[in-house]
Amino acid sequence: MSGNESKVTRMIILGPAAKISQSELVGKLHMLELPLTIKSTCYGSVIHGEEKDVLDAVSKIRKLDPPNIFTKDRGFPPGDPRRCRAKRGGAREGFHQLEKEFELLGYVGEALDCPEVVDLKEPGKISPEEFRKIAWECEK
């Protein structure tokens, strides 16, 4: 376990509208020639290594399809027997959450593709006088 404390793990998740496949993603990650542990998964891949290399890989991979490649930190390293499905059986903890969020990733990608500036203020109530004025204007 020595030296593992400075290493980080990232999940790279492909959205439903992604232009690359999981195998292509893993191929591209290998082509970066960074000292990383790369694991192919059903949703994309898991990469593990020094923080600098992991963030470098994430920024380069995101450029392939920015609105459809998502990343998330992971606490456990890839293949950790405390979490890995191969050792425990059943779905990995966190899988159901990922499954639920995956349902929205397509829409998130769409929103990222065509961004809009919105007002963050909640619509408030108007005064009766103002409402009366609007009603009069509508009647004209």
Next chain:
Amino acid sequence: MKVAIFPPNSLILADLVERKGHEALVLQKEIRKKVTDPEIDSPPFNITEEEPIKGLKYAAIEVPSGIRGRMAIFGPLIEEAEAAIIMEDAPYGFGCIGCARTNELSMYFLRKRGIPLLEIHYPNTRDGTMEVVNKINTFLDELKAKEA
């Protein structure tokens, strides 16, 4: 800027925060410290009797130890936060492994901090999702403008 997100392990929130150049304060970073430590005092995780004691800073002694233990992990992230995004009504399993009371307490502490806060609801439709993403991006852009 350090942005706390709630649920603290949300993929969508963490990803959007990082896309805008901010640092997302996610639960996984705290968990990593616990599970990659060479000395695991209490396998499989390094959650020991110390955690509920640390949690006393956030909750009273009458509060169940599970909540105090969870707060010992999530509490430091709340203290570190410079801004926050809270997404309510997330499906069961989100947040502190579905502990409703910890979720309530965490949201209470985030609101009490007085930092810039965006409150949204978990979307279920296409239009809802697009509105939520646009709101988050606008909020994060405003934070960046304040920082500059």
